[in-house]
Amino acid sequence: MMEDNVFKKVPAVYRVVNVLDYIVRRHTASLTDIHRDLHLAKSSAYVLVQSMADTGLLKKNPDNTYSPGMKLYELGHQAVSHLDIASESYSYLKALRDLTRLTVHLGVAEGTDAIYLSKIDGLQSVIPNTWIGKRLSLYSSSLGKVLLAWMGDNELHAVLSRLTFIPRTPNTISDAQTLLSELEQVRENYVAVDREEDVEGIICFASPVFSHTGRVIAGVSLSATRNQIADINTDELTATLKLQAFALSRSLGYQGEPY
Structure with missing residues (x-):
């Protein structure tokens, strides 16, 4: 009997x-729209929609149409926030490694550093x-630059004010203005x-990972030696x-254009 009720x-x-x-x-719909387009009896549609409005899944508007309710946004936000990005990213990182044969990392910003969450x-x-768990400089690593590039102005300048530009190699960026100019190119490309x-002899490329809100929450990078890159079409x-x-951003709910 219990199984019958469940089904x-x-x-x-x-x-x-x-x-x-x-x-x-549709963004909004009337009760008539719902019962007509979804082929529901009008009485059934009324009871269903009213119950969904009572629970906050739908919101009834002054013109008697219905739109998504705050409960729906709340549930969606909670679901996305609980996604484990390291686990979610694995198949995409592995595909990238298999396609390029290079070492792949996923990393996030933490204070004035970038930190690796995953490596293949x-x-x-x-x-x-x-x-x-390895920490990287935000200004000298490709991953760090990607994470800086989409920060808001206030956050970016707060981070830059705390950075000390240490020359790790002869090629290391040595000042904030040069870094800011490069971040413009990162956002463009x-x-x-x-x-x-x-690190001398190591060349890296990174691209951003966006969340459902359009915010950059991580970066994916490829690392190779100077000799390996010499044989690759960059x-x-x-x-x-x-x-x-x-593709990873899409899996996290990002709705922006391909890049």
């Missing part, structure tokens, strides 16, 4: 999902000496480059990097 309730769940999907796509070793004979600025490499970073 009888399943169609109602589908109806709720269908109504939500319909209204989210490359398939080359020489692999950069990095590890999960959706790729940051570390030209042996953090335009094709960065195109592949951006494609996988964008």
Whole structure:
């Protein structure tokens, strides 16, 4: 008897999902729209929509139409915030590694550093000496530049005011103005480059990972030795990097244009 009752309730769940999907796509809809376009009896549509409005999934507007309710936004936000980006990113990082044969990292900003959350070793004979939890300079690493590039002005200038530009190699950026000019290029191209600025002999490329809010929450990077890069078409490499970073962003709910 309990199983019978459970199965009888399943169609109602589908109806709720269908109504939500319909209204989210249209932004607003009337009761007549819902019962006509979703082929629901008017009495059933009324009870269903009223119940959804009572629970906050829908909001009734002054013109008697319905739009997505705050409860829906709340649930969506909670679901996205609980996504484990390291786990969510694995298949995209592995695909990127397999396509490029290079070492792949996922990292986030923490204070004045970038930090690796994930790493998948490359398939080359020489692999950069990095590890999960390793901290990087924001100004000398490709990952750091990507994370800086989409910060708001106040946050960016607060971070820059706390940075000390230490010359890690002869190529390291040495002042804030030079860094800001490079960040403009990063925003334009959706790729940051570390030209042996953090470690001599190691070249890195990074691309941003956006959340459902359109905010950059992480970066994906490729690391290679100078000799490995010499044999690679970097335009094709960065195109592949951006494609996988964008695919990961999409999986996190990002609705922006491809980059």
